[in-house]
Amino acid sequence: MASNGGSRQEGRLISKQELAKHNKKEDAWIIIDGKVYDMTEYVAKHPGGDAILRNVGGDATSGFHSQPAHFTVGNYIKDKLKNSHYVGDFKS
Numbered sequence: 815m816a817s818n819g820g821s822r823q824e825g826r827l828i829s830k831q832e833l834a835k836h837n838k839k840e841d842a843w844i845i846i847d848g849k850v851y852d853m854t855e856y857v858a859k860h861p862g863g864d865a866i867l868r869n870v871g872g873d874a875t876s877g878f879h880s881q882p883a884h885f886t887v888g889n890y891i892k893d894k895l896k897n898s899h900y901v902g903d904f905k906s
């Protein structure tokens with residue numbers, strides 16, 4: 815299959831190697847629950863600040879789910895992730 819150059823596509827599989835390249839504030843991808851999200855544009859807006867980068871380029875699932883602030887805004891976050899930040903699924 816031809817490379818799609820990193821564009822968003824439902825169900826695209828992202829390898830650990832590809833994910834690991836996006837490991838900085840200016841290029842910030844994270845896994846939550848097996849899905850990969852590009853949070854680059856959101857880092858500066860995140861109410862929890864740079865903590866969102868704690869597992870950048872890797873799996874943020876457990877930190878994400880242990881943060882109480884996220885429970886209260888769960889639906890807002892779910893919509894945001896699905897509609898604006900989803901890149902593809904993590905190929906484990």
Ligand code: HEM
Pocket residue numbers: 844853856860861862863865866867868869874876877878881883884887891894895
């Ligand atoms: C698209 C939405 C969001 C994503 C993907 C996200 C993701 C994360 C991640 C990965 C962490 C780090 C968890 C850890 O490893 O300990 C974090 C921390 C945090 N987030 Fe979010 N977040 C989002 C939205 C929000 C919103 C809307 C709020 C507040 C209403 C919030 C408040 C916080 C706080 C208070 C922390 C902890 C900061 C600290 O440890 O100093 N986040 N978030």
